[in-house]
Amino acid sequence: MSAGLQLSTPPTVPRAEHDAAIAELVRQYRAVPAGERVRLGKRTSNLFRFGAGAADDRRLDTSAFTGVIEVDTAARTAQVQGMTTYEHLVDVTLAHGLMPLVVPQLKTITLGGAVTGLGIESTSFRHGLPHESVREMDVLLPGGELVTARPEGEHADLFHGFANSYATLGYALRLEIDLQPVAPYVRLEHRRVATGKLAEEIREACAGPADFVDGVVFTRDEQYLSLGFFTDDPGPGVSDYTGQQVFYKSVRERTEDHLTVHDYLWRWDTDWFWCSAALGAQHPLVRRVWPGRYRRSDVYRRIVALDRRTRFSSRIRRLLRQPQEEPVIQDVEIPVDRLPEFLDAFQRDVGIEPVWLCPLRLRGETTWPLYPMEAGELYVNVGFWSTVPEVPGDPEGHNRRVEQLVAELGGHKSLYSTVHYDEPEFWEHYNGQAYRSLKGRYDPDGRLPDLYSKVTGRA
Numbered sequence: 001m002s003a004g005l006q007l008s009t010p011p012t013v014p015r016a017e018h019d020a021a022i023a024e025l026v027r028q029y030r031a032v033p034a035g036e037r038v039r040l041g042k043r044t045s046n047l048f049r050f051g052a053g054a055a056d057d058r059r060l061d062t063s064a065f066t067g068v069i070e071v072d073t074a075a076r077t078a079q080v081q082g083m084t085t086y087e088h089l090v091d092v093t094l095a096h097g098l099m100p101l102v103v104p105q106l107k108t109i110t111l112g113g114a115v116t117g118l119g120i121e122s123t124s125f126r127h128g129l130p131h132e133s134v135r136e137m138d139v140l141l142p143g144g145e146l147v148t149a150r151p152e153g154e155h156a157d158l159f160h161g162f163a164n165s166y167a168t169l170g171y172a173l174r175l176e177i178d179l180q181p182v183a184p185y186v187r188l189e190h191r192r193v194a195t196g197k198l199a200e201e202i203r204e205a206c207a208g209p210a211d212f213v214d215g216v217v218f219t220r221d222e223q224y225l226s227l228g229f230f231t232d233d234p235g236p237g238v239s240d241y242t243g244q245q246v247f248y249k250s251v252r253e254r255t256e257d258h259l260t261v262h263d264y265l266w267r268w269d270t271d272w273f274w275c276s277a278a279l280g281a282q283h284p285l286v287r288r289v290w291p292g293r294y295r296r297s298d299v300y301r302r303i304v305a306l307d308r309r310t311r312f313s314s315r316i317r318r319l320l321r322q323p324q325e326e327p328v329i330q331d332v333e334i335p336v337d338r339l340p341e342f343l344d345a346f347q348r349d350v351g352i353e354p355v356w357l358c359p360l361r362l363r364g365e366t367t368w369p370l371y372p373m374e375a376g377e378l379y380v381n382v383g384f385w386s387t388v389p390e391v392p393g394d395p396e397g398h399n400r401r402v403e404q405l406v407a408e409l410g411g412h413k414s415l416y417s418t419v420h421y422d423e424p425e426f427w428e429h430y431n432g433q434a435y436r437s438l439k440g441r442y443d444p445d446g447r448l449p450d451l452y453s454k455v456t457g458r459a
Helices: 015-031 086-094 111-116 156-161 198-207 247-253 261-265 275-279 284-289 297-310 312-319 336-349 397-408 423-429 432-442 451-455
Strands: 038-041 058-061 068-072 077-081 098-100 134-140 146-149 171-181 185-193 212-219 222-231 256-260 325-335 355-360 379-389
Touching (some): 015 058, 015 068, 015 171, 068 086, 086 098, 086 111, 086 261, 111 171, 134 156, 146 156, 156 432, 185 247, 198 212, 198 222, 212 247, 222 247, 256 261, 275 297, 297 312, 312 325, 336 379, 336 397, 423 451
Antiparallel strands (some): 077 171, 098 171, 134 146, 134 171, 185 222, 185 256, 212 222, 212 355
8 A cells, every 4th residue: 555545444334233224224114104205314415405305204314324334455346335425435445545436526425325316526537427336236115125236137227227316216225336546646737728629628638548537617718627647756745725725726826736635536525616605715814714624515515505494695685685696506418529519608698607527428338227328428517506696587597598508419417406397308308218117116106206306396
């Protein structure tokens, strides 16, 4: 193990303890009357559908499913409980000189959440999405049966249909995933890209030797790609963006940088990309007194959730006679050749800056029915998370424009945030025929809501 990775190994969960927790959860689940709504209780969430779910839903305790069972360093695999956060998973695997093939940007995203939803990061141009590195998973079905789903065999349809099902087909309680070796540091190159060359340079970067590729569009005329390379060399010095410095600002200020692999993986979490600025956390005076342990995405999200529940900001704008704001918090995947068209229309019609770029390509030839992407096609995830003044008489106008653009350009939209499609259009985009087949087999009694009801908040 390299000197930079001499980490203490967090404790793992004994297999017998995991098996006992499985038996107890199944017992509790089966004891819930058939007509009563139930969901698994999680301490954290990265969804932006605030208030989803009925207050009287029965929530089952999942605190016994938040650990790593085993890391096999020879096979480069890990056995992981479904509600384990990537923060904890990374701590365990880095101690062995390994990491998951794709580590989503925010610490409290759970492995099960990234697989049944979608996760992405700067290794996705090479390794696809988190569900593509799953070898098998134990799934608690809506009827209370526990099954093991693998790429082949009796439940292969569930294995392939689980991605983007958002826990409407069952809950993943154990997953076996692939890991990859790491070096102790990541050397970063921040390259400014000329207007009109973005798609071409993304293609070239993804065809090269980089281990990580993502980017930021600050304005239509100022855009950067960041290429990361594993290295044993800390360079002239290792940067720290967990203190007073802010990572995204360094993209336009530095051409080269070095981070520990741990800090690279969580470079976006400390300031929630750039969104902490809206909460004052980037102001130098505020930052000095804002405790470092609270400069993290889950804390910021709780603040936003409180504001949404109380409608505090909305009331202030009303008192000041200011226009109401429409939250536009979305991630979309656009074919790389159509990216310039998307950015032109987005900046003209919505106008949020900056935006995040993350190229991705499916890991192999396997496709995933509920999020139909073409094998071999290079896409670019465009992430934007802000508010804009409401369109008079149309408080969802900007989000609807985003959905229209995505459809026009042959892209897809992640479902972690608000969804504004009508139901026929939704099922057209998300393979309603395949979903209904899976729902009919694995939840024939409709114990869990269907996908459209859940992601539109009607569950």
